[in-house]
Amino acid sequence: MLYIIGLGLADELDVSVKGLEVIRRAERVYLEAYTAVLLVDQQQLERYYGRPVIIADRETVESHSDDILADAHEKDVAFLVVGDPFSATTHTDLALRCRQHDPPIPTRTLPNASILTAVGATGLSLYTFGQTVSMVFFTDNWRPSSFYDRVAENAGLGLHTLVLLDIKVKEPDLKAMARGKIVYEAPRFMTVAQCASQMLDVEEERKQGICGQDRLAVGVARLGSENQAIVAGTLEELAEADLGKPLHSLVLCGRKMHEMEWEYVREFAMDQDKFDRIWRADYAGKG
Template sequence: MVLYVIGLGLGDEKDITVRGLELVKSCEYVFLEHYTSILGGVSKEKLEDFYGKSVIVADRGLVENDAEELIIEPAKEKKVAFLVVGDPVCATTHTDLVIRAREVGVEVEIVHNASIMGAAGACGLQLYNYGQVVSIPYFDDKWRPTSFYPKIKYNREGGMHTLCLLDIKVKEPDFVAMAKGRTEFLPPRYMSVNVAAEQLLEAEEKIGEGAYDSKKTLCVGLARMGQPTQQIVAGTLEELIHADLGGPLHSFIICGELHDLELEVVKEFLIEGSTFERDNSKSDDK
């Protein structure tokens, strides 16, 4: 039959498109991808009430290790829905699932929806002025990767903005408990704008190639885009370390060159007393 990969948008259970909802209601199995993003804190039970269908939460292990058996194989004979927060084509995980399904002859249909890629434009920065999108992973004691740094530098040298997608940790194994013979998972963690700013500063201090300036480069923090509590705050990297944007999900933008119209809108979101407002004009100091 068919595997439907359906975008849920950014808000709540009601942000699914009419076509997406009709398809979900027609499916025998409905899976909710639950590790690359979250849907505004909406519970599985609330989705089930709205869709009128049972929903199977698909964590990383299920999608990466058991998808053939649990998702793709049933889709050979039945209608199966795979629900994705945002838009289905904005993560390589979902592309991989589509490829695997098509390789074994399963028909795949994609239903698009709003994603952070488009919602980022709400801060006033024009979408066609963005360069490569980067992901910022959590640093830990042993792993502090900076592979995002050269991409940001490349974007900035071309005058382009950089959208940074921030790490989330869901259903991460507790290795201390596992060493004692118990299978337990750590509490979910969602990277904040504050942590992202700290790690970006650390990367600049470590590499030191001037990709951005902690005191001058304008940055924008985004939180809960598409939801009633959506928040946008602009300022320098140093200022955003202390900005309070509330709960998840957060995203981060490092600005390139700013057009007059972009600057006019972004200034509405500047932290009061920002040094950028005081010291910079439309030509962002690189």
Template structure:
């Protein structure tokens, strides 16, 4: 039997590949991991389109209950669905490694990821530096700013993923992230950003109602982006084509 790790894309129930859909419909058990990102549709929509019952697994069920999940995959065809790509979070790499270590066969089917969807901004993907995250609690937190400073020094773009807790309905907003950067600049003073620095705020990338705005930090600090998930991008050194595409999102 096999554990199928399946990336289902960034938006709705129809975003997974045809091959992945065939795999889901043929599986004995179907789970969706519900804590590293947020589903843009309800589980009912997944079940209706897939024609299968889908059970949501929280962090404890996936991480603490991994042995049980792998044991089940020894006996049945188990599909574990992941929003975005199945390796968008360290958790899923751990699942693969542990399954291989225990001799459980794993099949991987990739999906669209935030790491490539940011290309819609016009920023060249190979010019992105280290990705970082901004947590809910930022008091005394310097890592996101330090990553930004390092990327900035190399002329690279910085993708900042914003903290989320779908179980409790909490999502760090673009405005909160922008305010963190302004506060971090005051605290650490590396000259990386200013209130007039133009950055990119994004919401629901990959969905029909996605939002992309290119504006000064001071503007994004008070902007509304609608429903989550969100990310913030601080551009590095820009090529003229990147500038032209970014200008389409200015405002």
């Protein structure tokens, strides 16, 4: 059987008891290491699990899944996922391959916390979140802005938008590839400040007010860990915020922000007076 096991968001201790039991008896243990990362390294996981862990990068999962699934119809294989197993479509694809395998490979999923639920720590109600969007690193020649349309749809309904920020792990250096060399770039993790800045840049092009300077937002970092950080303010303020080490995410607040949400979130505000003033003028009673 293939066990797809959620590890939670922070460290080796977040795995469930059921998950840990499977990991310790499985024939092989893989760690998917490109859609998200834990806040501890591979060696720390191996010490706690008492087992070697095989790192599965994007190429392994997407192009060499047969290696992961080898003998899984006869033996237990553990596939570890940061957060919750089905928060990323990659893992749905792997489960589908198990169904299509000859013979079919039985699967079992062990869920855990993900950013999609942990973001409730901001005080914003999960019931009033709309579509989740992703923000990628802009380059000189590539500045995709399709996220703006999804945010606009959420904003039209007064809903909050969770923005997941880009990470680059084991990304090939394209210039080196052009010279016939395989070289990987150093890992990069987008910050709340970078995300807010890119949203403001796109607003300059679209000019619909969806991601304007005075839109309220909440930045989070390392949710679920002992040193998690939550900062609230305008997009303009968050574009200057420093939340420290990865991983970061951002929530753009919807107009339906209830008074109870405001009362909770304002404690994280960089400038409480400004936050309160904007909320009363543009959000209170607008839902």
